Amino acid sequence: MSTRVVAKFGGTSVGSIERIRHSAGLVAEAARRGEAMAVVVSAMAGETDRILGLTQELGAGLGDAETDVALAAGEQVSSALMALALREAGFKSRSFLGWQLPVITDGPAGAARIAGMDVSSLEAAMDAGIIPVLAGFQGITQDGDVRTLGRGGTDLSAAALASALGARCDIYTDVDGVFTTDPRIEPAAGQLEAISHDEMLELAAQGAKVLQTRSVEFAKARGVPMRVLSSFLDAGQSRGTDVVASRDVAERRIVSGxxxxxxxxxxxxxxxxxxxxxxxxxxxxxxxxxxxxxxxxxxxxxxxxxxxxxxxxxxxxxxxxxxxxxxxxxxxxxxxxxxxxxxxxxxxxxxxxxxxxxxxxxxxxxxxxxxxxxxxxxxxxxxxxxxxxxxxxxxxxxxxxxxxxx
Missing domain, CATH: 3.30.2130.10 (VC0802-like)
Known part of the structure; x- marks a missing residue:
């Protein structure tokens, strides 16, 4: 059986048609290697802030149900564009919105939590040779109202989908993995081959911007293996960093970062x-x-x-x-x-x-x-x-x- 992989691409990785094509190429290369791919995308860089600004001009903002409807449009656009780019690369692909799986949420508008996810339609697409592209950051309530997941929501969508599919979760970002500190401050910073969920969670909570804490917490609780990779390098060039259970970190360091x-x-x-x-x-x-x-x-x-x-x-x-x-x-x-x-x-x-x-x-x-x-x-x-x-x-x-x- 092919290894299932959920590949998540953030805003900078889908920030333009050029970047979307490049990210689609990374997915295509993995699919050619025989991995069963599903994709989760954020809104294009700057789009969420732009939409939020529009809602604020009309007296709404975060926490308003109509703001959630507006914000969900950002991921809807990028999921469709990614599916089109994969089609252009020679693969069958289609987009899925939160309500189409569905991704069931609870909690308030603007900061909902994932309560459940029905992946049967998405698995059927994968079995038919289609690469599904899920719009991250969004879901619906039991009553069918659109909800967004708040900061780090797309990473959380990817971790939850990987858990539901029994897949590895690859987080593509603008850096090539997890470093011992910010290379912009310390040029001698080294890239870690592997880091535990606990260490990654602490680094994220203390200011490291590589992963959002909610996704790491979810991955740790569900035993989801993660990798951090760069979407700005060509296929095969990103060394990446594995984020795994503590027992699976071979190198025992006193300090990781x-x-x-x-x-x-x-x-x-x-x-x-x-x-x-x-x-x-x-x-x-x-x-x-x-x-x-x-x-x-x-x-x-x-x-x-x-x-x-x-x-x-x-x-x-x-x-x-x-x-x-x-x-x-x-x-x-x-x-x-x-x-x-x-x-x-x-x-x-x-x-x-x-x-x-x-x-x-x-x-x-x-x-x-x-x-x-x-x-x-x-x-x-x-x-x-x-x-x-x-x-x-x-x-x-x-x-x-x-x-x-x-």
Whole structure:
């Protein structure tokens, strides 16, 4: 039986007719090798933002059901164009929209979740020698209303389809796999042959732009093998990176990568010692406002018996976060700081290294970089630092953990 492969192409990979033809050529070459191909596509680069802007001019925007109908058109266009390009390359192909499978979703407009997927019609097409092209990012409710899946939705569509088909999921993007850090900052960054779902999930969550966290979470939960490949290289030229279960990563590294995210802000709520309900109320208000929170630290404040609760948010969310907290916790002593960035060291090997925080402080200290907040997980340690120190921090940590030798 042929290996089934779901190939996902993002906006830059289908951003023009030339790019669509090139991406179709990659699918065609894989099909000629005997792989049973299905394709998932995003909207053409810039199209989603353009459509969203139009809805905003009419007083709608994300979260509006009619906005979802409009946004779904972007993937509808690119799926049809990809099918036409595959036909031009000599293959039978047809497009499928979310409602045609169907892809069943639940949750709100603009941020729906995939609840189920009927792939019988798509499998029938594949059995008939047709390469199906699914419009990503979209599905329908049980009542037949169009819903979009939010940020990273097309990656999620591809992972879900691969799971339903028992296929490998190849994510084509504008970089040739996963690197130990951003090569634009550290030219010595090395390309990883393989990385675990857990490590990829942490790198994505800490700022790496290669894959979206929701798709990696889904792939890990369903055991879907993934590969990251470049759609900007010719067939056979992309080395790529395999994203697999931890047990399948042959090379055991202490650290796999250094990620960063600029434009962070820190919020501090001071004097919370006599308010045991305050953290729950604070984070409930932020969740209601759909604000992502990171790097939560609670510590004794300078005044006796007083506790400070600190956490970071994206700078773009700072005003919205402060407004939500003011409403939920009137009179709370709140301070904030901007001009910050987060730098993170990620690796499965950190599980066995109790001294990793000490070494991170030592490396950053040698560079005279002050750490505002520190947060850790089993395979990650993150530091909140000044924005203008990011490049120095990334290069120093990359060298300290031997990643320039990968």
């Amino acid at each position: 250094v990620a960063y995210a600029r434009d962070q802000a820190r919020i501090a709520l001071v004097g919370t010692s006599n308010r045991s309900d305050l953290p729950a109320k604070a984070f409930a208000a932020l969740a209601e406002a759909e604000i992502g929170v990171d790097m939560i630290v609670q510590a004794q404040a300078r005044s006796a018996g007083s506790v400070t609760l600190e956490f970071s948010v994206a700078h773009r969310d700072l005003d919205k976060a402060q407004a939500a907290l003011d409403t939920a916790l009137p009179g709370i002593d709140m301070t904030s700081e901007t001009g910050l960035a987060k730098v993170s060291v990620v690796g499965s090997g950190l599980r066995q290294r109790a001294d990793i925080a000490r070494s991170l402080f030592a490396v950053l200290g040698e560079e005279s970089i002050m750490v505002r907040v520190l947060a850790t997980s089993e395979i990650k340690i993150s530091a909140l630092i000044d924005n203008d120190a990011v490049e120095r921090a990334v290069r120093a940590l990359h060298a300290a953990y031997g990643l320039d030798q990968v």
